[in-house]
Amino acid sequence: MSDYHSFDPALGHGLPHDPIKAIIAPRPIGWISSIGASGVANLAPYSYFNMFSHKPPILIFGSEGRKDTLSNVVQSGAFVFNLATQDLAQQMNQSSGTYPPLTDEFEMAGLGKLNSDTIAVPRVADAAAAMECRVLETRQLHDLDGQPVLSHLIIGQVTRVHIRADLLLDGRFDMVRAGTIARCGYRGDYVRATQTFEMLRPQIG
Numbered sequence: 001m002s003d004y005h006s007f008d009p010a011l012g013h014g015l016p017h018d019p020i021k022a023i024i025a026p027r028p029i030g031w032i033s034s035i036g037a038s039g040v041a042n043l044a045p046y047s048y049f050n051m052f053s054h055k056p057p058i059l060i061f062g063s064e065g066r067k068d069t070l071s072n073v074v075q076s077g078a079f080v081f082n083l084a085t086q087d088l089a090q091q092m093n094q095s096s097g098t099y100p101p102l103t104d105e106f107e108m109a110g111l112g113k114l115n116s117d118t119i120a121v122p123r124v125a126d127a128a129a130a131m132e133c134r135v136l137e138t139r140q141l142h143d144l145d146g147q148p149v150l151s152h153l154i155i156g157q158v159t160r161v162h163i164r165a166d167l168l169l170d171g172r173f174d175m176v177r178a179g180t181i182a183r184c185g186y187r188g189d190y191v192r193a194t195q196t197f198e199m200l201r202p203q204i205g
């Protein structure tokens, strides 16, 4: 018989640090670029992020509160997902600072910009991969009592994909060579992809 530490999140975890984000981990990082009404570019990492549809590709990320990225994507209807990798980890982290809305985090982090093909939002130069997205919907989340919570979902459909050519090996994107990083649970914890293994789904019948 196993023992478990069980708790109701509303009542507290009873541990030195909240374990929930350490369990739902590693989380891919959506390094999201957007553009404000004044035309200033914005860049910030979001690890409440994933792909929820393949055909068409649909990406979703979550903003805990009304942040600049949320305001920008509501206003402009577009954003770019940039892949976070080890070589740009410091710049990714720097772009997460709480800067005033008119700050260009590309400049703040010393990053170059590339124009997108389908939207008027720049992407991160040298990023291993990037996906241009147009917003399908944004929505505020509600709890079990129907009360609005801080978090908003931003749902976007991919309109264009960019992959750095040197990271395509035999036609496959090489995430180990790219050095993809992901967010772990506790403050400052990250993981870097160093190995993959193959396991095919069972063939039934």
Ligand SMILES: Cc1cc2nc3c(=O)[nH]c(=O)nc-3n(C[C@H](O)[C@H](O)[C@H](O)COP(=O)(O)O)c2cc1C
Residues within 6 Å of the ligand: 029, 042, 043, 044, 045, 046, 047, 048, 049, 062, 063, 064, 065, 067, 068, 069, 070, 092, 093, 095, 096, 097, 098, 099, 183
């Ligand atoms: C790796 C990483 C992941 C993050 N993930 C999220 C997230 O999923 N949601 C969120 O609201 N903030 C997240 N943050 C914090 C935001 O990046 C931070 O609040 C940033 O200032 C938001 O920028 P903006 O106001 O320009 O959108 C994360 C920070 C880091 C370093």
